[in-house]
Amino acid sequence: MAMLEIRNLHARVEDTEILRGINLTVNAGEVHSIMGPNGSGKSTLAQVLAGKDTYEVTEGEVLYNGKDLLDMEPNERACEGVFLAFQYPVEIPGVSTNYFLKAAVNAKRKHHGQEELDAVDFLELVKEKAALVELDSKLLSRSVNEGFSGGEKKRNEIFQMCVLDPTLAILDETDSGLDIDALKTVAHGVNCMRSPERAMVVVTHYQRLLDYIVPDFVHVLREGRIVKSGGKELALELEAKGYAWVEEGNATPVATS
Amino acid sequence: MADASKTLEQWENQEYKYGFVTDIQADSAPPGLNEDTVRFISAKKKEPPFMLEWRLRAFRHWKTMTEPTWANINYPPINYQDIIYYSSPIKDEDRPKSLDDVDPKLLETYEKLGIPLHERAALAGVAVDAVFDSVSVATTYKDKLGEMGIIFCPFSEAVHEHPELIQKYLGSIVPYTDNFFATLNSAVFSDGSFVYIPKGVRCPMELSTYFRINAQSTGQFERTLIIADEGAHVSYLEGCTAPMRDENQLHAAVVELVAHKDATIKYSTIQNWYPGDENGVGGIYNFVTKRGKCHENARISWTQVETGSSITWKYPSVILQGDNSVGEFYSVALTNRCQQADTGTKMIHIGKNTKSTIISKGISAGRGQNTYRGGVRINKGAANARNYTQCDSMLIGEDCGAHTFPYIEVKNSTAHMEHEASTSKIGEDQLFYCNQRGINLEDAVSMIVNGFCKEVFRELPMEFAVEAQKLLEVSLEGSVG
Numbered sequence: 245m246a247m248l249e250i251r252n253l254h255a256r257v258e259d260t261e262i263l264r265g266i267n268l269t270v271n272a273g274e275v276h277s278i279m280g281p282n283g284s285g286k287s288t289l290a291q292v293l294a295g296k297d298t299y300e301v302t303e304g305e306v307l308y309n310g311k312d313l314l315d316m317e318p319n320e321r322a323c324e325g326v327f328l329a330f331q332y333p334v335e336i337p338g339v340s341t342n343y344f345l346k347a348a349v350n351a352k353r354k355h356h357g358q359e360e361l362d363a364v365d366f367l368e369l370v371k372e373k374a375a376l377v378e379l380d381s382k383l384l385s386r387s388v389n390e391g392f393s394g395g396e397k398k399r400n401e402i403f404q405m406c407v408l409d410p411t412l413a414i415l416d417e418t419d420s421g422l423d424i425d426a427l428k429t430v431a432h433g434v435n436c437m438r439s440p441e442r443a444m445v446v447v448t449h450y451q452r453l454l455d456y457i458v459p460d461f462v463h464v465l466r467e468g469r470i471v472k473s474g475g476k477e478l479a480l481e482l483e484a485k486g487y488a489w490v491e492e493g494n495a496t497p498v499a500t501s
Numbered sequence: 502m503a504d505a506s507k508t509l510e511q512w513e514n515q516e517y518k519y520g521f522v523t524d525i526q527a528d529s530a531p532p533g534l535n536e537d538t539v540r541f542i543s544a545k546k547k548e549p550p551f552m553l554e555w556r557l558r559a560f561r562h563w564k565t566m567t568e569p570t571w572a573n574i575n576y577p578p579i580n581y582q583d584i585i586y587y588s589s590p591i592k593d594e595d596r597p598k599s600l601d602d603v604d605p606k607l608l609e610t611y612e613k614l615g616i617p618l619h620e621r622a623a624l625a626g627v628a629v630d631a632v633f634d635s636v637s638v639a640t641t642y643k644d645k646l647g648e649m650g651i652i653f654c655p656f657s658e659a660v661h662e663h664p665e666l667i668q669k670y671l672g673s674i675v676p677y678t679d680n681f682f683a684t685l686n687s688a689v690f691s692d693g694s695f696v697y698i699p700k701g702v703r704c705p706m707e708l709s710t711y712f713r714i715n716a717q718s719t720g721q722f723e724r725t726l727i728i729a730d731e732g733a734h735v736s737y738l739e740g741c742t743a744p745m746r747d748e749n750q751l752h753a754a755v756v757e758l759v760a761h762k763d764a765t766i767k768y769s770t771i772q773n774w775y776p777g778d779e780n781g782v783g784g785i786y787n788f789v790t791k792r793g794k795c796h797e798n799a800r801i802s803w804t805q806v807e808t809g810s811s812i813t814w815k816y817p818s819v820i821l822q823g824d825n826s827v828g829e830f831y832s833v834a835l836t837n838r839c840q841q842a843d844t845g846t847k848m849i850h851i852g853k854n855t856k857s858t859i860i861s862k863g864i865s866a867g868r869g870q871n872t873y874r875g876g877v878r879i880n881k882g883a884a885n886a887r888n889y890t891q892c893d894s895m896l897i898g899e900d901c902g903a904h905t906f907p908y909i910e911v912k913n914s915t916a917h918m919e920h921e922a923s924t925s926k927i928g929e930d931q932l933f934y935c936n937q938r939g940i941n942l943e944d945a946v947s948m949i950v951n952g953f954c955k956e957v958f959r960e961l962p963m964e965f966a967v968e969a970q971k972l973l974e975v976s977l978e979g980s981v982g
């Protein structure tokens with residue numbers, strides 16, 4: 245059974261159809277990269293999978309480990325192991341990152357019938373993961389993302405991913421806004437998370453990221469559909485030829501794997 | 502003029518004599534308000550003549566006043582003749598015998614707030630002796646404080662034991678002519694707290710009505726007077742986080758603070774009276790006058806968390822009389838269901854180099870209406886006065902409202918004023934972010950709201966800050982989803 249099975253997914257905002265029949269299968273252990281021009285629907289796909297209710301799903305289905313994902317509340321999806329690293333992480337004034345993350349960790353543990361982590365164990369976990377992505381631990385006592393630099397916000401997303409240990413991680417343009425050193429550390433964090441039990445969907449505009457996080461599959465999204473899929477070399481081809489190349493009759497609308 | 506006061510005096514004396522023969526065997530005064538009611542209350546409390554005279558002056562003045570209508574609140578007219586102005590403390594045999602006799606809904610709330618079992622019982626009005634000897638607790642503290650010369654006792658006790666202090670300070674900050682509700686309170690107040698901290702003494706503990714769980718018998722018209730003598734420090738906590746069961750709908754309290762030279766008074770309130778049900782039926786009308794006066798270098802700090810009552814009308818204020826004095830107001834007001842709050846502060850700058858800070862956080866949910874009303878006045882002589890005001894409103898849902906009325910009056914050009922205001926809806930994106938991390942909607946709302954209130958909560962004494970957070974959680978229940 246595939247971990248994630250997206251079939252003919254259509255979604256819209258008010259009268260605008262944004263996703264127009266997405267098909268995608270992701271198996272445990274795989275890393276998929278999604279590329280595509282601005283406004284093609286990459287973030288929308290990510291948000292629909294995470295359960296953002298701004299988007300109305302009008303057709304299609306999504307199975308996650310065999311369960312109807314669209315039927316689950318966003319927090320339920322998260323507790324079941326779906327993680328989204330946001331393209332634009334929000335600020336939550338007055339709520340410390342530590343406090344926030346502890347609530348998140350314990351919500352998940354509660355969902356699985358485990359005991360809550362106590363302060364000592366939590367701190368240990370957090371310390372280890374912060375070191376992994378080289379996140380300045382001073383940020384942890386500050387309000388969630390408040391006044392963080394663009395790069396710090398992105399790093400914080402990956403840090404949270406490491407702490408929450410998801411089954412399916414969706415990274416939406418985590419690389420944009422990172423300097424080259426930060427990119428390497430973040431990629432290192434992500435690579436540490438690669439495992440046969442986990443799958444990742446990495447949205448990016450840049451082939452550069454894929455030098456560090458080498459994908460098993462690359463998909464091109466355009467106007468709400470996957471118009472081309474291939475291996476990691478597809479990213480290089482895109483970089484060389486641009487998205488216009490996909491339009492010139494090279495489309496292969498069905499996803500592989 | 503002289504003649505008039507003479508007749509008044511004669512008349513008072515005569516009435517007073519008459520007052521003492523009023524039958525004081527009854528446990529309650531009949532409903533209604535006239536001079537006899539005032540005499541009855543005074544006689545019941547065996548007050549010295551000066552108190553009765555003061556009450557009567559207040560009452561006569563009150564008759565010339567009309568109820569204010571300027572606040573942004575709506576309620577059906579109050580019939581002041583329908584109210585019972587005095588009933589003696591509930592007798593033990595009339596109280597619930599045990600927790601089994603108490604409304605389960607109330608107990609459920611106590612449980613959510615994490616109130617210890619014996620306190621839950623006391624709060625619900627179960628005969629205190631049966632569960633918790635609050636009297637002995639209070640006495641222990643009192644002895645300890647007494648050694649330092651600190652007076653902390655019920656107002657009525659202070660009237661008997663420290664009449665010179667009462668005569669000197671009662672009404673010195675909130676005169677009996679002050680406003681409709683304060684004047685009413687002056688005429689009929691039942692009891693309250695009295696605190697005196699002597700020169701140079703730093704009160705070693707938070708003084709709290711919480712230790713006096715029997716505060717429930719102080720009734721609907723409370724009067725509190727706190728005096729910090731030169732260089733003294735005191736932190737006073739009022740109220741508790743549990744909803745107080747109370748049959749009285751109208752509450753009109755008065756609090757007066759006097760901070761002498763170099764003194765500091767920190768006054769924290771958590772108000773969680775019954776807010777009424779989902780349809781706005783029932784609930785307390787809370788009309789409170791709170792004011793303090795700062796002498797040279799003194800500091801008065803009001804911190805309030807207002808989550809209860811169906812109507813809150815309250816403007817804790819500071820008169821910055823002395824040079825270099827400091828006034829602060831930190832407020833969280835939450836209105837859910839059909840609650841209405843019109844609250845804020847007044848900072849009156851009279852002395853030089855006086856400084857005031859106002860931080861107000863209003864949260865509206867359900868059909869709640871929340872108004873911030875603040876006044877800052879810089880008098881002519883108040884050179885180099887400074888004020889910083891920040892008032893933020895947060896809306897949860899579509900049917901609630903937030904309103905802001907800041908009044909500023911500056912008569913000295915050296916004043917430095919800063920004002921910031923914001924209104925935001927609780928962010929969909931913030932909620933989704935929390936949800937995406939596994940945090941459910943209700944927890945996410947209370948987390949975001951608590952974060953919004955952080956600047957105020959950190960002004961509360963530690964244990965109270967934790968309770969205040971829990972209280973917000975409980976008060977917000979059912980406001981989303």
Ligand SMILES: Nc1ncnc2c1ncn2[C@@H]1O[C@H](COP(=O)(O)OP(=O)(O)OP(=O)(O)O)[C@@H](O)[C@H]1O
Pocket residue numbers: 257260262280281282283284285286287288289298331
């Ligand atoms: N909430 C919304 N309301 C209206 N339109 C929206 C909304 N969300 C997305 N859209 C529109 O849907 C289209 C796809 O947006 P989306 O953010 O998914 O693109 P993207 O592929 O992630 O682009 P980028 O590479 O710039 O991040 C865009 O035209 C966008 O304007």
Ligand SMILES: [Mg+2]
Pocket residue numbers: 286287288331416417
């Ligand atoms: Mg995007």
